[in-house]
Amino acid sequence: MRITNKRLPVAALALILLGTTAAAQGLQLSTSTASPAGLTATPPEPAAPPEPAAPPDRDGIAAVVDKQVITDYDLALRVRAAAAQLSARGETMPAKELRAEVLNDMINQLALAQFAHDSGIEVGDDTLNMALKQTAENYKLDVAELRRQVESQGMSWDQYKDQLRREILIARLRQRDVASRVKVSDQEVDDYLARQARQQQAPQGKLTLAQIFIPLPSHPSAAQVASARARIDAALALLRQGHAFAEVARLDSEGAEARDGGLLGSRDASQWPDLFVSAVRGLRPGQVSDVIRSSAGFHILQLVAEPQAAAPAAETAMQAHVREIVLRIDAGHPRDSVLHELQQVRDAVIQGKVTFSAKAREISQNIGSAGKGGDIGWVLPGELPPALDTALDHLNPGQLSEPIALPDSAVLLQLVDRREHALDARQRRAVARNILLQRKLQKEFAEFVQEVRARTYVRLASPQS
Secondary structure, eight states: OEEOOOOOOSSOSSOOBTTBSGGGGTOOOOOSSOOTTSOOOOOSSOOOOOOOSSOOOTTOEEEEETTEEEEHHHHHHHHHHHHHHHHHTTOOOOHHHHHHHHHHHHHHHHHHHHHHHHTTOOOOHHHHHHHHHHHHHHTTOOHHHHHHHHHHTTOOHHHHHHHHHHHHHHHHHHHHHTGGGOOOOHHHHHHHHHHHHHHHTSOOOEEEEEEEEEEOOSSOOHHHHHHHHHHHHHHHHHHHHTOOHHHHHHHHOOSTTGGGTTEEEEEEGGGSOHHHHHHHTTOOTTOBOOOEEOSSEEEEEEEESOTTOSSOOOSEEEEEEEEEEEEEOBTTBOHHHHHHHHHHHHHHHHTTSSOHHHHHHHHOOOHHHHTTTTEEEEEOTTSSOHHHHHHHHTOOTTOBOOOEEOSSEEEEEEEEEEEEEEOOHHHHHHHHHHHHHHHHHHHHHHHHHHHHHHTSOEEEOSTTO
């Protein structure tokens, strides 16, 4: 079976709320295909929620977060988008509850971004402009077209850029203050592998399936079929790049089970549609089917070993081809100065002023890799220090990490490519360690968000809040 790892882009369009991304900003960006980087535009023709009797006042204040404000207008954009996503999935949420949930998420974002800024993390204009370019490319647009779409939906271009800057700030904060401190013990790895072994020995007979689902109307037009097919093909491409099935399902699937990572449940084979059984025949737990079409729409199925298993035991895993630039941190080379130097290198590489390999040969202080242009070859999840593993998890081929501080050095990574690799016993342990690391990181970051929120001045200004 195969282990896949989450590799969502660092500079996502906006917060991920109820399975939305760009739509969390109240935007419904159009594109000829679904995003290849896990950014999901609102469905082409969603069932629109009822419009309010009157538009919210642009100057009305929903909340004050330190010295920043969330206006009723901005909140309404986010609520509208979240409601559209729920409606497209056939789900509903009481309006007051939905508004409170969206507002809470927006408050957390402002609090985290302010905390990051106050603690010295910055996002320069060059980094922001590159993120805008990448976002536009993900939607098959240029930056000018992206701007027109943003402004056509009621958000100013400056607001949009501020939101994207916050996303990058928060990603850097997560790496610096959370990922760097998460550890996994050998005993935890032993326990995980033992659970996986017991799972493989469990009685057979029931199929546990998960799906990514893009629906079609009962009598679809050729354009609707083509649009849905493009979206499901893009989701399959993400899976083949190594993204975790559950993450892609939460972001891209429109089935009611999407919020549970696409998990459909466990039944005897005879109780599943013949189409589904045929599609997963010959798969090992953790593997996914090709795209199939039913009368309801397009599906990608995953054969899951056990409903409670977030990551089945693996005999193969995604391996990463990596380059590095390493600089020492010591008394003569303080941490902040070294990180700043690597940030300048990163910006220069992104702008095309220098190649990563050339800069690695020039300045990297890892003798083993510097002469090879920083190339450290193919590595598996768990074979690098946890902070480096976590950074790689968020990259797609060709992308660069943020500068990463280790106890005695700072590192800049470039992901060259990925491939599936057969595992030996040592490598299975490394992959298991990485799975546990990502679980801990998710939990630690959630707690970190609450700590930052508790230290932040928040005043809910609207009576509805």
